Amino acid sequence: DALSQGQFDIVYNFLSLVIASQLFTALFLLISLPRILPRYRNAITVAIIVCGIAAYHYFRIFDSFKEAFVTDALGGAGTYTQAAGASFNEGYRYVDWLLTVPLLLVELVAVLALARKVQAQLLFKLVPAAALMIILGYPGEISGDTGTRGLFGLLSTLPFLYILYVLFVQLTKSLDLQPAGVRQTLSNLRWLLLLSWGVYPIAYLLPMLNIEGANAWVGLQIGYSVADILAKAVYALIIFKVARIKSFADD
Amino acid sequence: DALSQGQFDIVYNFLSLVIASQLFTALFLLISLPRILPRYRNAITVAIIVCGIAAYHYFRIFDSFKEAFVTDALGGAGTYTQAAGASFNEGYRYVDWLLTVPLLLVELVAVLALARKVQAQLLFKLVPAAALMIILGYPGEISGDTGTRGLFGLLSTLPFLYILYVLFVQLTKSLDLQPAGVRQTLSNLRWLLLLSWGVYPIAYLLPMLNIEGANAWVGLQIGYSVADILAKAVYALIIFKVARIKSFADD
Ligand SMILES: CC1=C(/C=C/C(C)=C/C=C/C(C)=C/C=O)C(C)(C)CCC1
Ligand SMILES: CC1=C(/C=C/C(C)=C/C=C/C(C)=C/C=O)C(C)(C)CCC1
Numbered sequence: 437d438a439l440s441q442g443q444f445d446i447v448y449n450f451l452s453l454v455i456a457s458q459l460f461t462a463l464f465l466l467i468s469l470p471r472i473l474p475r476y477r478n479a480i481t482v483a484i485i486v487c488g489i490a491a492y493h494y495f496r497i498f499d500s501f502k503e504a505f506v507t508d509a510l511g512g513a514g515t516y517t518q519a520a521g522a523s524f525n526e527g528y529r530y531v532d533w534l535l536t537v538p539l540l541l542v543e544l545v546a547v548l549a550l551a552r553k554v555q556a557q558l559l560f561k562l563v564p565a566a567a568l569m570i571i572l573g574y575p576g577e578i579s580g581d582t583g584t585r586g587l588f589g590l591l592s593t594l595p596f597l598y599i600l601y602v603l604f605v606q607l608t609k610s611l612d613l614q615p616a617g618v619r620q621t622l623s624n625l626r627w628l629l630l631l632s633w634g635v636y637p638i639a640y641l642l643p644m645l646n647i648e649g650a651n652a653w654v655g656l657q658i659g660y661s662v663a664d665i666l667a668k669a670v671y672a673l674i675i676f677k678v679a680r681i682k683s684f685a686d687d
Numbered sequence: 688d689a690l691s692q693g694q695f696d697i698v699y700n701f702l703s704l705v706i707a708s709q710l711f712t713a714l715f716l717l718i719s720l721p722r723i724l725p726r727y728r729n730a731i732t733v734a735i736i737v738c739g740i741a742a743y744h745y746f747r748i749f750d751s752f753k754e755a756f757v758t759d760a761l762g763g764a765g766t767y768t769q770a771a772g773a774s775f776n777e778g779y780r781y782v783d784w785l786l787t788v789p790l791l792l793v794e795l796v797a798v799l800a801l802a803r804k805v806q807a808q809l810l811f812k813l814v815p816a817a818a819l820m821i822i823l824g825y826p827g828e829i830s831g832d833t834g835t836r837g838l839f840g841l842l843s844t845l846p847f848l849y850i851l852y853v854l855f856v857q858l859t860k861s862l863d864l865q866p867a868g869v870r871q872t873l874s875n876l877r878w879l880l881l882l883s884w885g886v887y888p889i890a891y892l893l894p895m896l897n898i899e900g901a902n903a904w905v906g907l908q909i910g911y912s913v914a915d916i917l918a919k920a921v922y923a924l925i926i927f928k929v930a931r932i933k934s935f936a937d938d
Contacts (some may be wrong), residue, residue, distance in 0.1 A: 441774075445829070449778040456743055456786060460736050467717070467732050471725060511755070512774025 437650045439505055439516040442538035447654055450661040451501060455494045461669040462487035465676060473686060476679035483672035486498050486536045486543065490668050493532040500525045529660060530574045536668065537566040543597075544625070547675050550610055550683070561602050569595040573640065582644050591639055596637065600630065615685045625674045628666060635663035688901045690756055690767040698905055701912040702752060706745045712920040713738035716927060724937060727930035731799035734923035737787045737794065741919050744783040751776045780911060781825045787919065788817040792850075795876070797927050800933070803896055812853050820846040824891065833895050840891055847888065851881065866936045869929050876925045883917035886910055 439447070465484045472480055504524035505516040541562040545555050569592050576588030603626060611622055639659030642652045690698070694729060716735045723731055749761035754769040792813040796806055820843050860871055890910030893903040907929030 445776070445778060448776065450783050452744075452779065453782045453785070454748065456740055456782065459738050459743065460786075463739060464732060464736050467720070467735065468729070471728065507772045510771055511769035512772055 437518070437653060439654070441509075441513055441516070443650060443654045444507075444516045447501060447657045448498075450658050451494060452499045453516055454661045454664055455491055455498060457665045457669045458487040458491040458494060462491065465672060468676065472676075473677050473682070473683040475549060475686070476547060476682060479543050479675055480672075480679055482539050482543045482546060483675055486539045486668055487672055489535050489659060490532060490664060493528045494664075497525070497528050498537050526577055527574075529572055529578065533570045534567060537570055538563040540629075540667065540671065541566055543672070543675055544603075544629075547678050547682075548610060548614065548622075550613075552661065555608065558602065558607070561606075562599060565598050565602075568592075569599070577640065578622075579587055585640075585644055589637065593637065596633075603629070611664040615682060617685055618681050621674060621678050621681065625671065625678070628671060628674065631668035632671070635659050635666075639663070640676075688769070688904060690901055690905070692758075692760075692764055692767070694901060694905045695756060695758075695767045698752065698908045699749075700752050701909050702745060702749045705912045705915055706742055706749060706930070708916045708920045709738040709742040709745060713742065714921055716923060717926065722934075723927075724934040726937070727933060730794050730926055731930055733790050733794045733797060734926055735927060737790045737919055738923055740786050740790075741783060741915060744779045745915075746777050749777065777828055778825075781821055781828065784821045784846065785818060788821055791816040791880075791918065791922065792817055792905055794923070794926055795854075795880075798929050798933075799865065799873075800862060801864075805861065809853065809858070812857075813850060816846040816849050816853075819843075820850070828891065836891075836895055840888065844888065847884075854880070866933060868936060871931050872925060872929050872932065876922065876929070879917060879922060883914050883922070886914035886917075890914070 462484045465480055465487070469477060469480055469484075500522075501524055503522040504519055506519045507514045509515070518594055521644045542559060545558050545562070548555075550558070572592035572595070574588075576585040576592070579585055579588070607626075611619060613620060636659075639656045642656045642659070645652065647655070713735045716731055716738070720728060720731055720735075751773075752775055754773040755770055757770045758765045758767045760766070775809060796809050796813070799806075801809070823839055823843040823846070825839075827836040829842070830836055830839075858877075864869060865873060887910075891905045893910070894905045896903065898906070
């Protein structure tokens with residue numbers, strides 16, 4: 437498909453926005469780490485790693501995008517067509533998610549500082565489900581066939597719903613044990629998670645709706661980009677806030 | 688539009704000046720962070736992040752500029768014309784501002800170390816207004832049409848005036864509570880903010896005046912560059928001075 441100058445620019449700028457957001461959230465957390473009690477540093481360290489992994493992948497995605505779409509027009513003011521011999525690699529996103537989605541759940545469980553056993557039990561459920569969700573989504577994403585996309589999307593939704601079940605039903609008991617000052621923030625965090633994670637399946641559906649080709653693709657890139665900022669950088673900053681409040685409370 | 692050798696060189700050197708200013712202000716603050724009381728470290732950390740984000744974007748702007756204007760002349764002593772297939776991406780500035788303008792306000796409020804509630808109230812007004820100002824400016828900036836540029840410039844001016852109102856009317860009460868030694872510095876800081884932020888709408892107007900095309904564009908690039916040094920690097924150093932004085936006073 438061909439992209440107009442406006443479509444090219446908006447994807448380009450959103451990809452760069454994600455790089456800056458992830459990179460500097462990671463840096464902010466790194467600089468702020470000493471102000472957190474040692475007990476909560478693991479959660480923040482995982483958050484730094486998640487944002488770092490995302491920044492790495494977005495550098496790659498950005499370059500892949502620049503190579504894949506080219507124009508001959510003067511001043512770049514023209515239509516961008518697919519380059520010969522270079523394709524935009526959607527796979528980076530799935531490699532990124534395969535690593536970061538389980539880590540985002542580790543981050544959440546770590547900042548709660550639950551009993552070691554409860555923590556292990558939760559992660560034993562959440563981490564494999566997260567990996568399965570991403571692995572099942574991939575064949576659908578790269579397939580040009582709507583049926584295959586639908587089928588794998590559906591399969592991937594099963595572990596997705598299971599994760600939400602664990603977070604919203606099973607985790608609720610543990611939240612009541614958290615200090616009063618952070619309960620509201622933790623509840624906001626869970627809603628942010630639901631809201632931002634919900635964007636991925638919706639963006640995934642876009643190419644299956646009857647939207648004109650390039651628009652659906654541009655929408656999908658913007659959707660994934662915004663969701664990645666919410667689900668990693670904004671999420672990390674809220675985890676940081678929780679860790680700060682708990683550091684004061686425990687002190 | 689074509690740039691003369693002199694026009695090309697001046698933009699080129701200003702862009703590099705901004706990179707050096709932002710990068711090394713960030714480094715200076717990072718090295719100096721331990722000499723500040725923990726209470727004020729958040730303000731300085733945010734200042735480091737702001738200068739870092741700006742450095743990232745100026746590296747990109749610099750590369751974008753070098754790709755977008757080319758010449759065949761020997762020794763580069765000729766006219767620079769727009770390259771085929773590459774455009775100068777003005778969007779980087781807006782992505783940068785979208786992240787940094789709210790953070791500059793966070794920085795200011797953080798160094799005041801106000802009561803938690805007053806702080807939250809101020810940011811609740813300032814941050815959304817800042818984001819809105821930048822988002823409304825963007826469609827005008829990328830549009831080639833003077834009417835559109837004027838309309839969005841006007842819309843963007845409304846949140847701009849609101850921010851100035853909050854800073855110069857509502858914040859004045861809080862300043863009286865600050866230690867005597869920093870009151871003068873804080874008042875200077877506010878004037879620097881007004882002076883440097885005021886450059887942006889003026890630079891934005893340049894392409895609408897009847898200046899010969901390339902001159903207006905060169906003026907806009909220099910204006911934004913100088914303003915970015917004042918509004919981020921110089922501003923950060925004044926914030927640092929306030930934090931140092933308050934660190935002594937509290938000690
Ligand atoms: C349900 C579902 C999906 C869910 C993806 C999710 C929930 C991804 C979350 C990613 C995050 C949180 C990334 C990092 O920040 C896929 C794979 C799109 C395929 C379609 C069905
Ligand atoms: C009022 C107005 C504008 C204001 C921009 C400002 C005030 C930008 C500040 C940027 C800073 C402080 C950057 C980082 O240092 C625009 C968007 C040009 C559009 C025209 C109207």
